[in-house]
Amino acid sequence: MTDIRNLVILTGAGISAESGVATFRGPGGLWEGHRVERICTPQALADDPALVHRFYDARRAALATVEPNIAHHALARLDAAWPGDLLVVTQNVDNLHERAGSGRLLHMHGELRSALCAICEHRTPHDGDLPPGAACPACGAHALRPDIVFFGEMPYQMDRIEAALATADLFVSIGTSGAVYPAAGFVQRATHYGAATLELNLEHSAGSGLFDETRLGPASTLVPEWIN
Numbered sequence: 001m002t003d004i005r006n007l008v009i010l011t012g013a014g015i016s017a018e019s020g021v022a023t024f025r026g027p028g029g030l031w032e033g034h035r036v037e038r039i040c041t042p043q044a045l046a047d048d049p050a051l052v053h054r055f056y057d058a059r060r061a062a063l064a065t066v067e068p069n070i071a072h073h074a075l076a077r078l079d080a081a082w083p084g085d086l087l088v089v090t091q092n093v094d095n096l097h098e099r100a101g102s103g104r105l106l107h108m109h110g111e112l113r114s115a116l117c118a119i120c121e122h123r124t125p126h127d128g129d130l131p132p133g134a135a136c137p138a139c140g141a142h143a144l145r146p147d148i149v150f151f152g153e154m155p156y157q158m159d160r161i162e163a164a165l166a167t168a169d170l171f172v173s174i175g176t177s178g179a180v181y182p183a184a185g186f187v188q189r190a191t192h193y194g195a196a197t198l199e200l201n202l203e204h205s206a207g208s209g210l211f212d213e214t215r216l217g218p219a220s221t222l223v224p225e226w227i228n
């Protein structure tokens with residue numbers, strides 16, 4: 001990576017798979033028989049808040065049973081040592097990147113360990129179950145919801161992501177199926193801005209043809225190999 005100065009690294013569920021966090025669209029990609037596209041919507045939250053809250057309560061509780069893996073730790077070491085710009089943009093809502101030590105990190109689809117007020121949009125760190133109708137500590141409204149970007153909602157910090165892509169020399173995508181936009185379109189944005197693009201994934205993804213290079217294998221092997 002000699003003439004590379006600015007890095008943008010996109011991660012998806014695949015980077016957490018070897019930590020034991022279920023992915024969404026592989027075998028076993030259901031939760032209580034529900035697909036994420038069906039649960040992760042404002043309509044589902046309105047129709048059945050208990051189901052949606054239970055979905056995220058279960059995943060939040062599971063964080064205590066998993067640890068960052070080799071790939072998370074490799075990215076954290078890169079972050080600490082990298083002299084140029086570096087931004088990890090994760091689609092994941094787990095906290096494994098930060099527990100591994102990544103600092104330059106952005107959760108574009110939200111975080112399990114945060115609650116969002118549907119009225120005043122105040123964010124509150126939250127552990128444990130989040131019952132529907134919990135009171136917002138800022139405005140008092142009984143309107144706390146999981147701090148998750150649902151389908152049809154705008155992902156977080158898109159301006160910051162676009163600015164990072166605009167100055168990236170290398171865009172690396174790790175462990176994502178390329179099934180969900182706008183994240184799946186970042187490789188095209190990076191290419192438009194003149195960055196080189198690399199995909200590290202267990203299998204070919206929907207976007208594999210868009211990358212300069214695709215390497216297939218588990219993240220715990222590919223990420224350290226790429227960095228070293």
Ligand code: BV8
Nearest residue numbers: 012013014017023024025091151152175176177181202219
């Ligand atoms: C929006 C919440 C607009 C958190 C999620 C075009 C442009 C823009 C939007 C759209 C568009 N076309 C369609 C849309 C709408 C929609 C969309 O993309 N739909 C899809 C289904 C077609 N997008 C949206 O609605 C987005 N919002 O566009 O808003 C807007 C504009 C103005 C104003 C308002 C709004 C919002 C999308 C976010 C939805 N939230 N989740 C959560 O519950 O977790 S999406 C969900 O999918 C997760 O966040 C997840 O991160 C994401 C992507 O999945 P992956 O991470 O890729 O996981 P997956 O299981 O699919 O794949 C895992 C991969 O890892 C596999 O390839 C596998 O091979 C690999 N793997 C497995 N093991 C390993 C491995 N790799 C390496 N090592 C291993 N060991």
